[in-house]
C-alpha cells in the first residue's frame with residue numbers, strides 16, 4: 277500500500293540526483309571567468325579552418341596560426357556568413373601566407389564571421405560567437421531552478437491523489 281509513495285520518493289531522489297549532477301556545469305560557467313585563448317589552425321593541404329566555428333567568452337582571444345601549409349592562407353573579418361570578402365574595417369592577418377601567427381581578442385558580444393581571402397569562395401570561412409558569461413548563465417540557470425519545484429509539486433500531487441481513494445474507503 278505504501279508502494280506508490282516509495283516510488284514517488286525514489287523518483288524525487290532520482291530527479292534531485294540528476295539536478296545536482298547538472299548543477300556543477302552551470303556553476304563552472306558562471307564562476308571565475310579567466311580569459312582563455314582558443315586556437316584555430318590550418319593543416320597541410322586543407323583549405324579549412326579547424327575548428328571553423330567557435331563559441332567563446334567575452335575577453336577571450338582566438339589565436340589563428342599555421343606554418344608551412346602547402347597553400348597560402350590568411351584570416352580576415354567578413355560581414356556575414358555569405359560574404360566572401362574582407363569587410364574592409366575589421367581585423368585581418370595580412371596577405372595570405374604559408375605561415376601565420378595572428379591573435380584577435382574579442383571584447384564585444386556577438387557573432388563574428390571570418391574568411392580566408394584566397395579560399396573564401398571555396399568555403400574556407402568560419403564564425404566566432406562571443407558570449408558574456410555573466411549575462412548568459414543567469415538566463416540559462418533560471419529554467420533549471422523553476423523546473424525542479426514544478427516536478428516536486430507534481431510528485432506531491434501524485435502522492436495526494438494516490439492516497440485520496442483509500443481515505444474514502446476507510447470511512
Ligand SMILES: [Cu+2]
Pocket residue numbers: 323347348349350392393394395400
Ligand atoms: Cu585559405
